[in-house]
Each structure stands twice: as structure tokens, then as C-alpha cells.
Amino acid sequence: MIPISEHIEAVMHDDTTDLPYLFLIHGSRWNLQIDAGNSPASRKRFEAAVQQAGFTLPGMIALTHWHWDHTFGMAGAGVPVAAGDKTAAYLHKAAQWQWTEEAMRQRLRTGEDILFCYEHMHAEYPDITKIKVAEPDLVFHEPLEFSLGDVHVQAVPHDSPHTRDAVFYYVPEDRVLLGGDAEYPDYYDYHSAYDVERLKDFIAFLEKLDFDLYAHGHDASPVITKKEILNMLEEDIKNPEPLL
Numbered sequence: 001m002i003p004i005s006e007h008i009e010a011v012m013h014d015d016t017t018d019l020p021y022l023f024l025i026h027g028s029r030w031n032l033q034i035d036a037g038n039s040p041a042s043r044k045r046f047e048a049a050v051q052q053a054g055f056t057l058p059g060m061i062a063l064t065h066w067h068w069d070h071t072f073g074m075a076g077a078g079v080p081v082a083a084g085d086k087t088a089a090y091l092h093k094a095a096q097w098q099w100t101e102e103a104m105r106q107r108l109r110t111g112e113d114i115l116f117c118y119e120h121m122h123a124e125y126p127d128i129t130k131i132k133v134a135e136p137d138l139v140f141h142e143p144l145e146f147s148l149g150d151v152h153v154q155a156v157p158h159d160s161p162h163t164r165d166a167v168f169y170y171v172p173e174d175r176v177l178l179g180g181d182a183e184y185p186d187y188y189d190y191h192s193a194y195d196v197e198r199l200k201d202f203i204a205f206l207e208k209l210d211f212d213l214y215a216h217g218h219d220a221s222p223v224i225t226k227k228e229i230l231n232m233l234e235e236d237i238k239n240p241e242p243l244l
């Protein structure tokens with residue numbers, strides 16, 4: 001595992017299957033996992049890494065947003081999964097999806113799903129009929145705090161440039177903010193570009209929060225500083241369209 005701060009460890013992301021970093025926040029009483037991974041297999045690899053590093057397995061999983069690479073590992077998790085109400089609504093819809101080649105291609109035509117995910121789902125699942133979308137066990141409508149003993153995790157739902165259901169996890173003792181994919185463009189609803197208004201709102205949201213490190217989903221380094229993320233977002237405002 002990759003140490004992030006005193007109470008946070010990460011397991012490496014994998015671009016070949018779009019698996020994001022998964023995080024363990026470890027407290028004196030219990031441990032919380034942030035994001036479930038893109039399949040039960042990747043979740044199990046995370047659990048093996050947790051045990052190998054000498055930590056207790058997480059007692060709960062909390063989600064940053066509904067995208068498949070962060071949530072499809074929920075199936076069969078055996079621990080409760082917590083999610084914001086918007087994430088729960090998206091997952092409720094995705095739980096009705098059929099997992100056949102024909103149904104997947106139909107969702108590409110309707111825009112319900114996108115090619116990037118279609119391709120990476122095939123890379124993660126040799127048999128796509130095995131995909132199972134689970135729904136969360138605990139749904140929150142407002143900010144919520146997890147007390148792990150000597151460390152606390154504040155779940156803060158807030159809009160992001162990447163999705164409308166983003167939940168941020170703030171660990172005040174470590175001064176770390178876990179943002180999921182929040183700072184990336186919107187691939188589903190905004191043609192992989194930035195909505196400048198949402199970017200500005202996100203910058204104002206981050207400026208108000210008192211953190212040193214920002215942990216994200218898929219980059220070479222799992223964390224960057226508050227100054228670095230704010231500078232990046234200011235650059236994105238100047239170039240909101242994708243470089244495709």
C-alpha cells in the first residue's frame with residue numbers, strides 16, 4: 001500500500017482496466033474504505049493488500065460517486081456501503097441494466113453509457129454477463145461524520161465538474177481531502193469537457209476547506225497539494241474544451 005498520511009493508505013490504480021486508487025482510512029476503533037473498485041476481484045485484491053500491510057479489514061465502504069470503476073466492486077462486499085442520495089439514485093438506475101453485448105451497445109447508442117467505460121469494462125470482465133451492480137446500504141442526504149476512534153471522516157456531498165453526485169471525504173486530523181474523480185471533466189453529460197460554471201463553483205468550494213493534500217482517482221501520484229489542485233483548475237478554466 002502507498003502511505004498518504006498518518007491515517008490514510010492507498011492501493012495503486014490501474015489504467016488498463018480504469019481501476020482508480022482505493023483508500024483505507026484507519027482509526028483506533030475501525031477502518032473505512034473509500035470506493036469499492038471496478039469489480040469484486042479488484043476489491044479482493046485491495047483487501048489482500050490491507051491484510052498484508054497489517055491493517056484490519058474495513059468495516060464499511062463509502063463511495064465518492066456512482067461511476068462503475070468506483071462502485072462495481074460493491075457486489076458481495078459483506079460490509080455495508082454508504083453513499084450520498086444522488087449516487088444511490090444513479091446506482092439504482094444502473095442496477096436495472098442488462099449485461100449482454102447487445103444491451104451494452106444499446107446503452108452506447110442512447111448515451112446512457114460511454115465508449116471509454118464499455119472498453120474498460122470488457123478489459124476488467126472477461127465475461128460481461130458476470131457484472132453485478134449493487135445498491136448502497138446506507139444513504140445520506142446531508143453531510144455525515146464517520147468516527148473511526150482517533151480519526152474522523154467527514155462526508156460532504158457537493159457538485160463537481162466530473163459528476164453531479166460527488167461526495168468528498170475530509171479527514172481533519174490528517175488535513176487530507178479525498179475527491180474521487182471530482183476535478184476531471186464530465187465524460188457523460190458534458191462531452192468530456194469542463195462546464196466553466198461548475199469549475200468555478202468547485203474552486204470556491206475547495207478554497208473554503210482547510211486541507212493540505214488532495215487525493216484523487218487516476219493520476220500518477222495519488223495526492224497533490226491544495227495549491228497544485230487550485231492552480232490546475234485555474235488552468236482548466238482557460239482551456240475547458242478537451243484536447244481531442
Ligand SMILES: [Zn+2]
Binds near residue numbers: 065067162181
Ligand atoms: Zn468518475
